[in-house]
Amino acid sequence: MAQGNTRKIFVGLKSATPVIALIALFSLAATSLWAADASKITVGLSITQTGPFSAPALFELHGYQLAADEINQHGGLLGKQINLVYYDDQANPSTGVQLYQKLITSDRVELLLGPYETDLVAAVAPIVTRAKMVMPALGANIGNYQGQYPYLVQAIAQTAQYMAPVVDLAAAKGYKTIALLVQETQFPKEVAQGIKDGAAKKGLQIVFESSYPPGTTDFGPLVLKAAATHPDVIIGATYLVDAEGIVRAAKAQNVNAKMFAFTIGPVEPEFNTALGPAAQGMMGTTLWFPTLKTPGNAEFVKNYQAKFNQMPDYHAAVAYSALIALSKAVQQVGSLDQTKIRNAMLNLSFQSVCGPFKLNNTGLQIGYSSYVLQWQNGKQVLVWPKDAANATPIIPHAGWN
Amino acid sequence: MLHDYALLTITGLLWGGVYLLMAEGLNLIYGVMKVVNLAHGDFIVAGGLLAVTLFSTYQLSPITALPIAGFLLLLVGLAVQTGILERLVGGGSQAEIRTLLATFGLSYIVSNVALLLWGGQVQSIPFLQGAVKVGGLAIPENLLVCSIIAFIVAGSVHFWLTQTISGKTVRATAQSELGAASCGLNIKMIRAVTFALGSAMAGAAGAITIVLIPFQSTSGGDLTVQSFTVIALGGLGDYVGAVLAALLLGLTQSFTSYFLGSNVAAAMVYLLFIVVLIFRPQGLLGRAGRV
Numbered sequence: 001m002a003q004g005n006t007r008k009i010f011v012g013l014k015s016a017t018p019v020i021a022l023i024a025l026f027s028l029a030a031t032s033l034w035a036a037d038a039s040k041i042t043v044g045l046s047i048t049q050t051g052p053f054s055a056p057a058l059f060e061l062h063g064y065q066l067a068a069d070e071i072n073q074h075g076g077l078l079g080k081q082i083n084l085v086y087y088d089d090q091a092n093p094s095t096g097v098q099l100y101q102k103l104i105t106s107d108r109v110e111l112l113l114g115p116y117e118t119d120l121v122a123a124v125a126p127i128v129t130r131a132k133m134v135m136p137a138l139g140a141n142i143g144n145y146q147g148q149y150p151y152l153v154q155a156i157a158q159t160a161q162y163m164a165p166v167v168d169l170a171a172a173k174g175y176k177t178i179a180l181l182v183q184e185t186q187f188p189k190e191v192a193q194g195i196k197d198g199a200a201k202k203g204l205q206i207v208f209e210s211s212y213p214p215g216t217t218d219f220g221p222l223v224l225k226a227a228a229t230h231p232d233v234i235i236g237a238t239y240l241v242d243a244e245g246i247v248r249a250a251k252a253q254n255v256n257a258k259m260f261a262f263t264i265g266p267v268e269p270e271f272n273t274a275l276g277p278a279a280q281g282m283m284g285t286t287l288w289f290p291t292l293k294t295p296g297n298a299e300f301v302k303n304y305q306a307k308f309n310q311m312p313d314y315h316a317a318v319a320y321s322a323l324i325a326l327s328k329a330v331q332q333v334g335s336l337d338q339t340k341i342r343n344a345m346l347n348l349s350f351q352s353v354c355g356p357f358k359l360n361n362t363g364l365q366i367g368y369s370s371y372v373l374q375w376q377n378g379k380q381v382l383v384w385p386k387d388a389a390n391a392t393p394i395i396p397h398a399g400w401n
Numbered sequence: 402m403l404h405d406y407a408l409l410t411i412t413g414l415l416w417g418g419v420y421l422l423m424a425e426g427l428n429l430i431y432g433v434m435k436v437v438n439l440a441h442g443d444f445i446v447a448g449g450l451l452a453v454t455l456f457s458t459y460q461l462s463p464i465t466a467l468p469i470a471g472f473l474l475l476l477v478g479l480a481v482q483t484g485i486l487e488r489l490v491g492g493g494s495q496a497e498i499r500t501l502l503a504t505f506g507l508s509y510i511v512s513n514v515a516l517l518l519w520g521g522q523v524q525s526i527p528f529l530q531g532a533v534k535v536g537g538l539a540i541p542e543n544l545l546v547c548s549i550i551a552f553i554v555a556g557s558v559h560f561w562l563t564q565t566i567s568g569k570t571v572r573a574t575a576q577s578e579l580g581a582a583s584c585g586l587n588i589k590m591i592r593a594v595t596f597a598l599g600s601a602m603a604g605a606a607g608a609i610t611i612v613l614i615p616f617q618s619t620s621g622g623d624l625t626v627q628s629f630t631v632i633a634l635g636g637l638g639d640y641v642g643a644v645l646a647a648l649l650l651g652l653t654q655s656f657t658s659y660f661l662g663s664n665v666a667a668a669m670v671y672l673l674f675i676v677v678l679i680f681r682p683q684g685l686l687g688r689a690g691r692v
Contacts, residue, residue: 221412221658249541252530252544278530
């Protein structure tokens, strides 16, 4: 009987197949027609709209949308209104590849924007390059911008820059030694390399370095070993969960240092909700902050809140600036000639809401840096570099009790 | 040095308790029903995220959230067993495959519902972040509490299974469904109670371990694998075996990550698993067909 039911379902599916195919065809035709509208410039991308990685990606999408709106309000691009065409890649690189294929060959979009995160950027880079279309990409790891994908330009700070101002702050306070805890994955490893290079330049010494696999839950042994070297500064090249784990272990074992700083973790509001009072004094870095005095930043925050009814985060600001950068290059060129747009982007130099946007001759971002933030009394404040700060850093760390 | 050894031993044993806490529900269900509940980890996650909501919205501590999460997951478990698993027909190895597939599908449903309810962000609760000082050793409070709860649960389930009539009927069912049924036991009800209880244990475990290990909606798969490793190492369905296995895993992890680095520690757990499978394929204390 159960088998009979299964068969029925299969038969049902079979008879529905032509209908599904027809719907698919229609929707394809509809998007193609839409894309061919001559009064508009279509800008295409895939973005992670659903699934566990969608939260930061949606901020990026909103950033793009806000930039498109503003450009359209100011007369559009080359006299035409921007029409954003985007699909959900569900954070799956192979889906991303198919979608960029579709954007390029069937939707025939005129400009491209990048998807969310390094893995997807790396996956779509070859197709975008083959199609010779410029793509401002929001992948921080530097591997994609070494000249092999000439049409990719990096519209986010390089990974190695993420902790540069932390090392700078430590040096400015006269601290001498750093203990480095590194998650054994690509992004944190590149962050760590940046920290080591920065420390060498500023005369700080790495007295301890150890890596751990993602998924590590017990950080007790690791922080104890780090503590044995009595570092002035403990830096974690981390994501969120491991940053929280290290703070918990340091508090429980009463491991003290003058400064604690982590990548990613402290920039997320969840870092504070998960750690409560233990988050006090913890430092992290961000690529953008609402109080930055960069040109247009106050309006960006105001317009974003008006449109999406929430505060923007750095993903939104970086994406917003990426589309602004692309539109500036297109305006300069005066046409949609992709090679010319690419060259214009490489020579572009302007103050975005995130700071100075500038590329080297292989498309690597050399203008953007990051800003040090600290959790003070349940709030994030910007503490370094000094000219961008809205609060003074509370250091040395007051201890765990 | 002695100080370090003592601390590593204690925290290792306590982490063993945490692994045990997460694996206990899976063990009970497998022991009685020979069903590997692949949604087990997702039940843990659901319990944990529920505790986060109770904490952030009603300021309820995870200790209070623990029975609430346990009760809600008990209802979920009851519904799953009577609504889905009990209705799958076919016996023998076919039944095992079918329940495996059904719980695999269930794991997707539970994790995606969790994603809709709580979003994808990793969450945790600031609770018991201090340490208990014992003769110069700092033992993390959250670790201690999780572990104590684990051993209490393990002890009571063991007592229930071996010392009470209702527990003995459950073990009888585990040994032979046909035999138990022919003695007049209502095996349908026993299965429903077992699955519900196992699910409740997962939910309760999640509510307290989230203070120690942050979860996100999709963490369930990893937790299932981790829990399965513990019960397979101990001998599937064997209670005392699972306790030993969990403690052994905790100790191995704590010592190897201190002396050989965290990367080696991650591999060491599975190395240990392989060694046990080669020399004692039934697990540390596993015996065929008994609980």
